[in-house]
Amino acid sequence: MKPQFRESTPAPETEPKAGSVPVPVWLFVALGLLAFWSLRFLDTSAGGFNPKVYRPYASLASVAALQPKSEGDVMLVNGQRVFATYCSVCHQSTGQGLPGQFPPLAGSEWVTAPAPNRIIRLVLDGIQGPITVKGQNFNGAMPPWRELLTDADIAAVLTFVRGNQNWSNAAPPVTPEQVKAIRDKVPARTAWSPDDLLKVPETE
C-alpha cells in the first residue's frame, strides 16, 4: 500500500475545535432506570442495609421471627444434649444409674428437692463419699463441672433432669441466674461430701 502524505491535504486555516452533541434523552431514562433497579436490588437483598440483617434473611422482621421463642423449651432440648454428652455415661440415658455404682436421677430426692441450691452446688464442685439415694447406698465420686459447663449449660441440664416426666420427676426449672448466684457465692472447692451438702440450708 502506498503511504499517504500530509502534503496532499490542504492545511486547515484554524485550529479544530471540539463541538458538542446533545446526549440523547433515552440514555438518561435508561441510566435512571438502571440506578433505580440497582438501588432497589441492593436495598431488598441487603435487608435495608441493617447491620443486624444478613443473607439469607431479607429483613429485620424475618430475623426477629426466627429468634428462639420459649426459653424453657429450648432449655429442655439443650439440657438433653448436655445430659447425653456429660451425664449419661454414668447416670445412663434412662436416668436410672447403675445399681451399686452410680445413683439414679429418676425419682431421686437429691434431684427433685423443691429448691435447687444443693444440686447446683453438687454439679459445680462434684461430690464424693457414701450417699443414700432412694434407700440405696452408694459410695462413689462425681467430678466437678465448674470449669467445663457454663451457667446456661448447668441450668439447662438441671431443668432437664428435674423436670423429666419420663422419669416421673416434676421439680421446677433452674435458671442460669440461680447457677450464677451460687457459682459466685461459693468459691471453687474440693468435692462435697454428702454430709456437708446436707448442712447447706434447704433454701439458700
Next chain:
Amino acid sequence: MNRGPVIFLGAFSAMALSWVGLIVQPQLQLGRSPQTTNTLNPVELYPQARSGLAQQGLQVYRSLGCATCHSQQVRQDGTVFDVALTSLGTNIAELVQAVQKVNPALSPAEAGKLVDMTPQIVLRGVDQATADTAVTNLSVGGAKAAAQLVALGPDLARGWGSGRSVAADYLFDQPVQLGAQRIGPDLANVGLRLPGRAWHFHHLYDPKAVVPKSVMPPYRFLFEKRKRGPQPSLDALALDGPSPRFDAGGTRTNWTSPDALKLSAGLAVPGGDELVPTDDAQSFVAYLLSLRADVSLFERPLSVVPPKPTAQATSATAAAVPLPAR
C-alpha cells in the same frame, strides 16, 4: 486539554463515591459495633476477647499466610425447622396420635417409639409456619414441643459450623483473616471441630500423617528438636506415643505406644530426641482453638447450642466430615 476542571471533578467524584460506598458506609454501619448478647444466655457477651497467647497466634497465622488457603467465613443459604417433642403429657395415646397427625409418614409403631424416647425430633426440615402449627398440635395432654431452627448451606453441611459467620465474630481480629480461597477447609469454627491441642501439633508437624489426603505443607520449623531429658518437655510431640505416662516421681515411663502417630517415612526422629513446639506453635494453636463461633446472636439465630466437643479430635473426623442425614 481545555476541560481540565471537568475531568478533575469527574475523577474526584468517582473516587469519592467509591470511598463513601466502600469505606465510609460500612464503617458507619459496623465500625463501632459493640459486643452483642448471646440470645440463649443473655448474661453472656459475645465475642469475648482472645487470650494474649491467642492474640499472638493471630499474628503467626497472618505471617504464615494461612489466609491464602483457608477462609474464615461460613455461608448460609437458608433455614428450616425441626420439631422436637420435649416432654410427654399425661395422655400418651393421644400424643402418639398427634405425632402421627403432625408427621403422617410415621407408622403408629414408629410414632409410639419416638414418644417413648422423648425428647426426640418428630418432624424435620419444615418451614416456620408448619413447625409452629406442629408445636400447637403436639401440645395435647400437657405435652410440650419446641421448634428448632436449623441453618442450611453447603458449608454447614460440611460440618464447618452451626450458623453463618457475622460481623460480630471478627470484632477482636486485627487484621481480619477472612481468606480468599479454600484450598483447605474453612477455619471459622476449627476450635469447635478439632479441640485437641496435640492433634494440631501433630497436624502442623506432619499433615499427611493425620489427614492422609491433605495438601497442606508441613510446618516443621515451628518445632524444635531437642535431646530427651529424664522428663519430657511440656507438649513435646510424642511421636512414638501420644499418651505419655508418668511414674510417681514424674518421670515419663513410656516412649512407645501402640497408638502412636505414624510419621511419614523418613520423618521419624531418632531415638534420644524429642520435638518441642516453639512459642510460635503454642500461640498459633491457642489461636486456632479460639476460633469458635457457636453462639446464638440476634443476627444469627440458633435454637440449640451445638454440643461441646469432648473427645480429642481424631484423624478420622478430620479426614471425612460426615454429611448430616438431611
